[in-house]
Amino acid sequence: NAGVTQTPKFQVLKTGQSMTLQCAQDMNHNSMYWYRQDPGMGLRLIYYSASEGTTDKGEVPNGYNVSRLNKREFSLRLESAAPSQTSVYFCASSEQQGIEKLFFGSGTQLSVL
Amino acid sequence: QKEVEQDPGPLSVPEGAIVSLNCTYSNSAFQYFMWYRQYSRKGPELLMYTYSSGNKEDGRFTAQVDKSSKYISLFIRDSQPSDSATYLCAMTGWDSNYQLIWGAGTKLIIKP
Numbered sequence: 001n002a003g004v005t006q007t008p009k010f011q012v013l014k015t016g017q018s019m020t021l022q023c024a025q026d027m028n029h030n031s032m033y034w035y036r037q038d039p040g041m042g043l044r045l046i047y048y049s050a051s052e053g054t055t056d057k058g059e060v061p062n063g064y065n066v067s068r069l070n071k072r073e074f075s076l077r078l079e080s081a082a083p084s085q086t087s088v089y090f091c092a093s094s095e096q097q098g099i100e101k102l103f104f105g106s107g108t109q110l111s112v113l
Numbered sequence: 114q115k116e117v118e119q120d121p122g123p124l125s126v127p128e129g130a131i132v133s134l135n136c137t138y139s140n141s142a143f144q145y146f147m148w149y150r151q152y153s154r155k156g157p158e159l160l161m162y163t164y165s166s167g168n169k170e171d172g173r174f175t176a177q178v179d180k181s182s183k184y185i186s187l188f189i190r191d192s193q194p195s196d197s198a199t200y201l202c203a204m205t206g207w208d209s210n211y212q213l214i215w216g217a218g219t220k221l222i223i224k225p
Contacts, residue, residue, distance in 0.1 A: 004156070040121065040217055042115075042117060042203075042214070042218070043203075043215040044215075045212055045213075048212075058212065059212075090157075092156070097211075099145045099211050101159045101162070102149075102157075102159065103158075104157050104158065106154070106155055106156050
């Protein structure tokens with residue numbers, strides 16, 4: 001069972017470069033999320049999509065954009081990467097938005113030099 | 114001050130010991146409390162889910178919520194080396210729009 005698949009697993013960018021993190025889930029979930037995880041801090045929500053066709057800002061949306069391409073796929077784009085965006089990024093999904101069990105991908109380790 | 118506080122550890126205990134992991138929080142509107150386990154270089158996975166106050170048991174794991182003290186705990190009995198991981202608490206309520214607020218995680222090491 002694939003669950004939530006994220007690509008790439010590792011990425012190094014230079015300041016100002018752009019990139020897109022891809023996420024796909026095969027559980028027919030309605031809701032998808034992007035989090036970042038930094039040392040000493042809890043997971044912080046960047047953006048979420050409660051259902052296909054909708055996206056909303058989370059706690060730390062600045063510098064990011066998202067696209068809910070279809071029910072399966074939810075991408076995160078960094079238009080002009082900054083060193084402050086060095087982090088581990090996790091995509092997650094749940095059946096519905098709200099108090100639901102989250103299923104996470106394995107993460108993308110991003111370094112911005 | 115963070116909404117959810119969690120000691121980062123590491124907490125190192127011998128195999129077979131009882132482990133106690135804790136989080137404190139400041140928002141009295143939180144009603145839903147979760148514990149996620151995260152192995153190195155993996156995403157978190159849900160371990161326990163509790164609504165409001167009280168205890169919940171699942172095998173070797175027991176989750177406790179004390180809303181009056183704004184304190185939650187996860188107990189692991191007969192700890193195993195495979196329990197070595199980072200444990201994240203998460204919680205939410207109506208005024209967070211039911212989005213999870215996370216603790217920073219406690220790294221647990223079980224020594225064989």
